[in-house]
Amino acid sequence: MHFPDEGAGGKCNKDFWGKWVPRRVCHNAFVLSLWAFVWLLGTYPLGRPLSEGWRFMFTVSFFARIGFSAAWMFITNFTHSLPWNEFLAQDPGRTWPVLHNVMALVLGGKHHWNEMLFHDVHHAFPNAVGTLSQRGRFHGWEKVHDPAAEVLHRGLWKPNGDEETQMQKTQKKRSLMMKQGK
Structure with missing residues (x-):
């Protein structure tokens, strides 16, 4: 959600509405669709109703964050040593x-x-x-x-x-x- 610096005189950057907002909307829509897919994977294939997809989604999110954290700690503590x-x-x-x-x-x-x-x-x-x-x-x-x-x-x-x-x-x-x- 980091947009470009403001234009001269504190005005809105000229690329804000034409370039950055559409890109961010597309990116967030893509990410939302991925999480919706993960939600759906946690329902029908596992024999659960649609309302219980959150179980699988939170499990995936939890382990993804642990994996990313472990990789980041490895990189920062190892390659910078x-x-x-x-x-x-x-x-x-x-x-x-x-x-x-x-x-x-x-x-x-x-x-x-x-x-x-x-x-x-x-x-x-x-x-x-x-x-x-x-x-x-x-x-x-x-x-x-x-x-x-x-x-x-x-x-x-x-x-x-x-x-x-x-x-x-x-x-x-x-x-x-x-x-x-x-």
């Missing part, structure tokens, strides 16, 4: 090829594994890069992996005179290992 980035600096693609391939399989493909490998690149350039897994889905995982490694090699942040952080040192080591592996 210093030990994970230090592990990546050891070039797991070369030193741990079985783990590398198993994780890609578990996550649903190497394009999703790129998201875990280069999560720092995503944070450095969120609007320019977006999600690496989505890019990999449409362009192939290697066409995303190699430029992300190059970005990492060039450095994610401009030097500002401060001492390099532990994360910057780890990323530099990681990119050198990746360059040597090519």
